[in-house]
Amino acid sequence: MTKLSDRVKQLSPSPTLAITATANSLKQQGHNVVGLGAGEPDFNTPEHILAAAKDAMDKGYTKYTASGGIKELKDAIIAKFENENRLTYSPKEIMVTVGGKEGLYNLFQVILNDGDEVIVPAPYWVSYIEQVKLAGGSSVIVEGKEENHLKITASQLEEAITSNTKALILNSPSNPTGMIYSAQELKELGDVCVKHDLLIISDEIYEHLIYDGKPHVSIASLDEEFFQRTIIITGVSKTYAMTGWRIGYAAGPQEIIQAMTDLQSHSTSNPTSIAQYAAIAALTGTQEPVATMLSAFKERRDYVIERIQNIAGFRCITPPGAFYAFIHIKDALGSKYGSVDEWSTALLKDELVAVVPGSAFGADDYIRISYATSMDNLKEAFDRIEHFVHASTSLVSK
The missing domain is CATH 3.90.1150.10 (Aspartate Aminotransferase, domain 1)
Structure with missing residues (x-):
């Protein structure tokens, strides 16, 4: 049975x-x-990205890679963060994942113990709750009110924190609402996280899909203390129409990134080699x-x-x-x-x-x-x- x-x-x-x-x-x-x-x-997927994948296959780049991703892709990711987000990372603070979803899964697995709480603003992406659950944690749902454009406030965050709270997850732009947190809103939330020594999980997978001239702001770029406690999860899926290629990436404190890499080495081994070379073309080629x-x-x-x-x-x-x-x-x-x-x-x-x-x-x-x-x-x-x-x-x- x-x-x-x-x-x-x-x-x-x-x-x-x-x-x-x-x-x-x-x-x-x-x-x-x-x-x-x-x-x-x-x-x-754009033609130059398809061509890069074919070129990788023709050159025989079809073998195992390092668990956390190839050096060339890590370098492209580091340059992306520097040029677009004003964030400076070392290779040991970057890893490539099998899609952004696996990045989040790995992260929850390495930071949560049984009974730890993660504050999840609602409306939320469906997999946050299930991934926290699989890691032995509990999701504390905080409702984003319609009058605040379905976003949570610093005072709401403060009220939800307990002695078991480990992290706050933010998704901006948001799935499902499409809403964006402003720099001021992020600063206020970040200050609360610093005050209570919380990790910040910043899901930025939609960062390039923004309209009407509004800027994308990564919370990690606003304050050094925010940077030191933030793990950014993102990827190439939405921006470059590469959902099936399954390439995401994570950036954050070296200890956490190394633990995520170690975990990945025992699950997927590594992201697909060919897709990694395609992702390099996505990040470094024509936009x-x-x-x-x-x-x-x-x-x-x-x-x-x-x-x-x-x-x-x-x-x-x-x-x-x-x-x-x-x-x-x-x-x-x-x-x-x-x-x-x-x-x-x-x-x-x-x-x-x-x-x-x-x-x-x-x-x-x-x-x-x-x-x-x-x-x-x-x-x-x-x-x-x-x-x-x-x-x-x-x-x-x-």
């Missing part, structure tokens, strides 16, 4: 992956499904494809916000970053649906539009849609959503 471990029995499946799998299954059955669930660019994708995402964002504003019962704070719209839809449920989860399931069944209910992110009154898809798909999806809302609630467009 199969006997699973207690820690695995605690896990909840990823709702975003589940929604995507259901949508793909319906597509395979011949249904015309419009998927707004997946958090990945619809563009292919023109990034600008092209960013322009397309902004056009789509603006279209999505306009459509949302014309659906009765919907409201959404315009997201300054990432490629998600986090839409408050509680007022559109009417009496027919008892929850956003039920509404989202019915939308997929009746109109073949896949969205992710906010319960996956700790915000029950919302849905998340990704606008990292074509304009044609977005137009079709919102036509169907408008029809669904009108038919199910008798609410009419403004």
Whole structure:
């Protein structure tokens, strides 16, 4: 008889992956499904990155590498942090991971003991909670209020800290909300972390996907004491349309990075050799494809916000970053649906539009849609959503 471990029995499946799998299954059955669930660019990886991968294969760079990544990629990452974020790291303070997700997983494994607490602002990315749980820790959820653009404040952070608190995790720009913490907001949060001797985990995977001229600020760049306690987790997946290449990277205190590297040596051994050479091209080559994708995402964002504003019962704070719209839809449920989860399931069944209910992110009154898809798909999806809302609630467009 199969006997699973207690820690695995605690896990909840990823709702975003589940929604995507259901949508793909319906597509395979011949249904015309419009998927707004997946958090990945619809563009292919840029040509110069593909060429670098082919060149690496042709040169025979297909063997094991150092567990924490090849020197050439570490050098490119160090230069990236210096040039873009005003942060100076040594090679021993950098590691390459199998995607940003594995970087976070490794980090929680090496810093958490049973009973340690991690403060997680909500709305949150779905895997934070499960990864903390797998490391024996507990997530303390702090709700970002709508009046503060779904971000937490320093006073909220202070109130949530206990003797068991080990770290704060920040995600800016945010998945699922697209919100960005300003330098002042980060400074206030960082001061609280210094006061209580907390680690800061800064998930910056969407740092290049920012609109309207707003800057990205890494909390580690604001104060030397912040720098000394911050671990940055990021990668090439979102910026360069490289989700399947699985290359992330981490930067932080040498002791923590070394422990993460040691752990990785016993799990994946090393990130894929070919993908590492592709990532070098991504970081050091032309950034023109990034600008092209960013322009397309902004056009789509603006279209999505306009459509949302014309659906009765919907409201959404315009997201300054990432490629998600986090839409408050509680007022559109009417009496027919008892929850956003039920509404989202019915939308997929009746109109073949896949969205992710906010319960996956700790915000029950919302849905998340990704606008990292074509304009044609977005137009079709919102036509169907408008029809669904009108038919199910008798609410009419403004």
